[in-house]
Amino acid sequence: MNKYKELGLKSTPQRLSILAFLEGNTCHPTAEEVYRHASKKFSTMSFATVYKTLETLKQQGCLQEVTIDPEKRHFDPNTERHQHIMCTKCKKIADVFVTFDLTLPEKDVQGFQITGSHVEFYGLCPKCKGEGTMQKR
Amino acid sequence: MNKYKELGLKSTPQRLSILAFLEGNTCHPTAEEVYRHASKKFSTMSFATVYKTLETLKQQGCLQEVTIDPEKRHFDPNTERHQHIMCTKCKKIADVFVTFDLTLPEKDVQGFQITGSHVEFYGLCPKCKGEGTMQKR
DNA sequence: GTACGTGCAAAGGTTTTGCATTACA
DNA sequence: TGTAATGCAAAACCTTTGCACGTAC
Numbered sequence: 001m002n003k004y005k006e007l008g009l010k011s012t013p014q015r016l017s018i019l020a021f022l023e024g025n026t027c028h029p030t031a032e033e034v035y036r037h038a039s040k041k042f043s044t045m046s047f048a049t050v051y052k053t054l055e056t057l058k059q060q061g062c063l064q065e066v067t068i069d070p071e072k073r074h075f076d077p078n079t080e081r082h083q084h085i086m087c088t089k090c091k092k093i094a095d096v097f098v099t100f101d102l103t104l105p106e107k108d109v110q111g112f113q114i115t116g117s118h119v120e121f122y123g124l125c126p127k128c129k130g131e132g133t134m135q136k137r
Numbered sequence: 138m139n140k141y142k143e144l145g146l147k148s149t150p151q152r153l154s155i156l157a158f159l160e161g162n163t164c165h166p167t168a169e170e171v172y173r174h175a176s177k178k179f180s181t182m183s184f185a186t187v188y189k190t191l192e193t194l195k196q197q198g199c200l201q202e203v204t205i206d207p208e209k210r211h212f213d214p215n216t217e218r219h220q221h222i223m224c225t226k227c228k229k230i231a232d233v234f235v236t237f238d239l240t241l242p243e244k245d246v247q248g249f250q251i252t253g254s255h256v257e258f259y260g261l262c263p264k265c266k267g268e269g270t271m272q273k274r
Numbered sequence: 275g276t277a278c279g280t281g282c283a284a285a286g287g288t289t290t291t292g293c294a295t296t297a298c299a
Numbered sequence: 300t301g302t303a304a305t306g307c308a309a310a311a312c313c314t315t316t317g318c319a320c321g322t323a324c
Contacts, residue, residue: 010278010323031314046281051314053279067257070202070210073313085249098245100237102256108235111263112222118257119239120204126248147298147303168289183306188289190304210288 007060017041018053028066028074028084028093068093068120083118087125096121144197154178155190165203165211165221165230205230205257220255224262233258 003019004011021037022029029037031050039045054075057063066074068086074093076084083096102117140156141148158174159166166174168187176182191212194200203211205223211230213221220233239254 005324012279012323014280044281047314048282048316049280055315065207067204067207070204073207085247085251087249088252094247094249096241096245098241100239102237102258104233104235104258108233109260110222110231110233111266112224112231112258112260113266114222114258114260115225116259118259120255120257121239121241121249121251122253122255123246123249123251129248129250142299149298149304151305169287181306184289185291185307186305 003062007062009056009060014038014042014045014049015053018050019057022057022063022075022077025077026095028076030072030074034075066093067118083121085121085123087128088122089124089128089131092125094125140199144199146193146197151175151179151182151186152190154182155187156194159194159200159212159214162214163232165213167209167211171212203230204255220258222258222260224265225259226261226265226268229262231262 002011002016004015009015017038018034021034027033031047031054034054035045035047035050038050054063058065058075061079062077064076064079066076066084068074068084069091071091078095081099083098083100084093085096086093096119100119102119104114139148139153141152146152154175155171158171164170168184168191171191172182172184172187175187191200195202195212198216199214201213201216203213203221205211205221206228208228215232218236220235220237221230222233223230233256237256239256241251
């Protein structure tokens with residue numbers, strides 16, 4: 001009994017390979033990366049299958065979309081509440097497991113009924129930080 | 138002496154109309170919306186000009202990109218530090234002018250040198266909230 | 275056996291690019 | 300007048316869709 005069956009979905013080798021790649025993956029892959037990995041195992045794997053599967057998993061709440069990078073859509077199999085940090089140079093995204101009190105004063109919610117929040121941090125990753133100005137001899 | 142000249146850029150009527158549409162605009166328009174507006178004044182306005190101008194303004198720090206909506210890229214002429222809230226139903230984005238202490242403990246930054254942060258709130262806007270379940274008679 | 279999933283190819287949408295023309299400074 | 304911006308069309312992406320075929324259950 002795997003995750004797909006638990007959800008009442010058909011379990012196929014293609015779907016299983018996509019899930020296997022995602023589970024425990026903290027690299028926040030793009031659809032293209034999921035496709036690249038899955039097509040190593042299934043040479044006939046198509047983007048249609050990848051996108052449809054990602055969308056299905058998202059609908060089922062097994063997958064989140066990370067919006068921190070304006071250039072690309074990234075997916076995150078960790079659906080627990082957590083934050084992200086992105087390197088503005090190499091675009092690497094890491095998880096941040098710190099919780100904040102993000103309650104908004106009534107006067108600032110503008111009538112919205114708030115259901116969630118997410119914090120994005122920007123900065124330089126250890127690698128890019130070092131390469132910074134190349135002043136080190 | 139307008140903003141473009143101050144930045145050492147050429148001032149053109151097309152660029153001025155784009156800036157005029159953006160300045161003070163709190164609707165977080167997409168490139169398409171900027172184009173639609175600007176092409177009313179300039180029937181020859183092209184997407185190329187819109188995108189190039191938006192990119193230029195972004196480079197100059199006169200414009201931010203809002204990443205809250207995974208489906209569309211939105212632009213925000215307000216470059217002061219502020220947060221956003223998006224209606225998950227109608228995708229409307231509003232500004233939130235509340236500041237939070239988002240300092241990360243050293244052990245959680247994973248060697249990153251943090252340069253900024255942004256909070257995204259999700260919820261239902263006043264309009265969509267009311268339409269919720271249609272149970273009202 | 276049947277409904278659902280796959281995979282191809284085509285379409286749709288968005289953003290970028292090359293290049294000739296135009297216009298600002 | 301020289302340089303930078305415009306605007307067209309084409310290309311490059313990324314994502315979705317339709318449909319015939321295949322497969323899990």
